[in-house]
Amino acid sequence: MNHPCIIQVRDVKPEKIKIVKTMALKTNAKIESSRYGLDIYFEDVNEARKLISKLRKTMKFRIKMSTKYAGLRGSRVRVLFVYSLRGC
Numbered sequence: 001m002n003h004p005c006i007i008q009v010r011d012v013k014p015e016k017i018k019i020v021k022t023m024a025l026k027t028n029a030k031i032e033s034s035r036y037g038l039d040i041y042f043e044d045v046n047e048a049r050k051l052i053s054k055l056r057k058t059m060k061f062r063i064k065m066s067t068k069y070a071g072l073r074g075s076r077v078r079v080l081f082v083y084s085l086r087g088c
Helices: 014-025 045-058
Strands: 005-010 029-033 037-042 061-073 076-087
Touching: 005 014, 005 045, 014 029, 014 037, 014 045, 029 045, 037 045, 045 061, 045 076
Parallel strands: 005 076
Antiparallel strands: 005 037, 029 037, 061 076
C-alpha cells in the first residue's frame, strides 16, 4: 500500500529553493509554492525519503516528521506522512 507524503521546505534561501525544485522535478512529484516556502506532494512515502536523502547530501536541514490520519482504504488505515525541512 502506498502512503502519500508531503515535504514542506521552509526558511531556505531562494537560490537553494531552485536546487530543491530541480531535484524534485526529476521525481514523480507535484510542486506548489506557498507563501512560507515550498510544498512537494508524493504518492508514495518511499520516493519522498529518497529525495530527502539526496537533499541532505547537498544541504543542511533540520528534519521533523509527523503523520496524519488520511482515511481507510479497504480495511486498512491510510496515513499521510509530513516531512518538514527547515534551513539551518
